[in-house]
Amino acid sequence: MDPLANLPFAKGDVALLAPIAIPALFGLVALLLDLALDPRGSKTPLALVNALGCALAGFAAVVLWKGDTGTVGLGGAMVASGLSTGLALAILLGTTLMGFATAHHGTGAGPVRTTLAHGELYGLMLFGTSGMLALVVANDLVTFFVAIETLSISVYALTGADRRLARSAEGAMKYFVLGAFSSGFLLYGMSLLYGAGHTLRLDQLALSTLDPSLRPMATTGTVLLLVGLLFKVGAVPFHAWVPDAYEGAPGVVTGYMSVGVKVAAFGGALLVLEAVGRSGALSTAGIWGLWAVAAITIIAGNAGALTQRNPRRLLAYSGIAHTGYLLVGVVAMLRCFDEYHPAADSGDLLLASKDAVAGVGYYLLGYAAANAGAFAVLCHLERGGEEVERVSDLAGLARTSPGAAVAMTVSLVSLAGIPGTAGFLGKLWVFRAGVGTGDVGLVVLALLASAVSLYYYLYVVVVMFMHEPLPGSAAAVAAEPRRWASRLAMGAAATATVVLGVWPNITRLLGVDLLELMSDGAEALL
Amino acid sequence: MPALLVLLLGAVMVFAGAVTVTRRNPIHAVLAMLVSLSGAGLLMLALHSHFLAAMQILLYAGAIMVLFTFVIMLLSLKESEMGPEPASRKKWLAAAAAILLLYVLAYSLSAREPVQFQQPFLDAEVAAREASDGPLPRAQQVGFGSTEHFGRFLYTDYALPFELITVLVMAAVAAVIMLARRPDRHSLEATKLTGGGPA
Secondary structure (H helix, E strand, C coil): CCCCCCCCCHHHHHHHHHHHHHHHHHHHHHHHHHHHCCEEECCCCHHHHHHHHHHHHHHHHHHCCCCCCCEEEECCEEEECCHHHHHHHHHHHHHHHHHHEEEEEECCCCCCCCCCCCHHHHHHHHHHHHHHHHHHCCCEHHHHHHHHHHHHHHHHHHHHCCCCCCHHHHHHHHHHHHHHHHHHHHHHHHHHHHHHHHCEEEHHHHHHHCCCCHHHHHHHHHEEEEEHHHHHCCCCCCHHHHHHHHHCCCCCHHHHHHHHHHHHHHHHHHHHHHHHHCCCCCHHHHHHHHHHHHHHHHCCCCCCCCCCCCCCHHHHHHHHHHHHHHHHHHHHHHHHCCCCCCCCCCHHHHHHHHHHHHHHHHHHHHHHHHHHHHHHHHHHHCCCCCCCHHHHHHHCCHHHHHHHHHHHHHHHHHHCCCCCCCHHHHHHHHHHHHHHHCHHHHHHHHHHHHHHHHHHHHHHHHHHCCCCCCCCCCCCCCCCCCHHHHHHHHHHHHHHHHHHCCHCCCCCCHCCCCHHHHHHHHHCCC | CCCHHHHHHHHHHHHHHHHHHHHHEEEEEEEEHHHHHHHHHHHHHHHCCCHHHHHHHHHHHHHHHHHHHHHHHCCCCCCHCCCCCCCCCHHHHHHHHHHHHHHHHHHHHHHHCCCCCCCHHHHHHHHHHHHHCCCCHHHHHHCCCCCCHHHHHHCCCHHHHHHHHHHHHHHHHHHHHHHHCCCCHHHHHHHHHCCCCCC
């Protein structure tokens, strides 16, 4: 008797795991390779291993995770669509770029001075990436939870990677304790959803018709689940950890988590919310609750960013603001499940909701490129383990290191959402969907907030281009030409940001049309 | 009869939970938590999940609580090191939030039918499986909650999360090695070689 006869899935389905397994394998390679490297040398071999793993995983995702209807694999444990492929590419882009950005960490004029253990750093980044990729294809609340924990454990530890600094330990501790607390909410929500829906599979939950007497239980479960997810994406009022963790963590880790965790958590949230929305577990009041969270997050994120003078803290609040903009898209997606919506059951509403899903996907892709670019510049300017701590340290960067200044400018302009960049297209797409579903007030608020955000993004640009370099600041010390890896990361991020904003169809030349991928994913999801 | 047992166990667990969060002495809190976790194990037994009940007792009540006790003993915190008592206003706020949460949970759970203790959710799962036209695992043929049942589910339906847990554990191991490493090892070496202090 064939021992595999009882498997609830085709044996070929195991190949669908490749994009998740490859980063984990390369993480092991990075851990071992570090032992053979000179601790005082540059870590470019590790960065290359990191990039190779990400490239192979991305290739596998593009080849295997296709399908405009969504490929249900492994007995229903996972479901892959164009959206998951697109988000996987965003995550892998972030990991690759941050890998290159930190390759020369600690090198400078003198001997290497760093307390970062690079083997473990790259290993944990790749293990976490594995969990992120599993999260964007999870079709089962168990897979969902294990994926979230895999990425969280990696990021908690990475936040405390700089053993020298008390603030690194403080950030890690805050993130860990609050994160464990949010995992409790997540699990409680899942158990209530299971009690109401009698299934852990998201596709079955979506199809199940909930008994009206069980609806309150399912709604409570959904709200608790949302609390856990909103914590991960840093939405107000669950954002308290974000500035401390972003400031405490080494620049490379901040870049990694600001991209990967956000993209993966939004990907997972879209999958879960589609299922609970369809089953009727999220009531109209629940959607309005999320509407309120989006509004508060946009306001608080932008207001907080206005006064920040530490570039990582600035980007932390900017990340909170972007979570708010993305939530506009999530609210717009949920509107098509709202039975009391004035345009309920009309084809237009469904179209707008699909638009919202595709928009959120594209927004995340652009956000990944721009944010990774900004952090790559900060990593590039690190000297002997000392990071850029003040925006004023960037004064005169345009003169001493024009490439870095331009890359930073492209990233910030994209984050502000100025036309010609990926950030603009993403915002346009998401906000248009928001208008389509009737959330005009929220979109107007988001637009006003974007205008405000120009102040703090362009302030950095003004400092870089118009101020004189401060003596002894990072910008004043001429950038070393040996740092080719972080230059590559900055250049690639800036190029991706511009290409995604001007001519997204050009990605077709690489065998993958990102715009189509997102639309297919939206089609498969809704 | 099972309902009475569940009520009794629930009362004990809630009481133990309350003791856990109100004791100042960490050892007392840990012992109360032990009672609470053992109660959860017995609850699983009442739900016919023998294997899970055994795991709950072995892992949570056994290994993890021993770990807690060891950590507390090794730290041997003194009263002065434990920080000030939280302000009473905060306590009242927390209590109000807890009561509100209790109300919401009680409301959302009260509407449902009583739990069927004999066949928890199995029928619904089997029906859903038949409806989805997928191959039926042998899990439903063996006793619910048995080791075999559990193992079959773990290695078939939950193969993906099971494999993913290996990555999770590996990440945790790498994380511990990284965080437990002596800081400044490389810098110290570099300093010794050049004879200069860190700038």
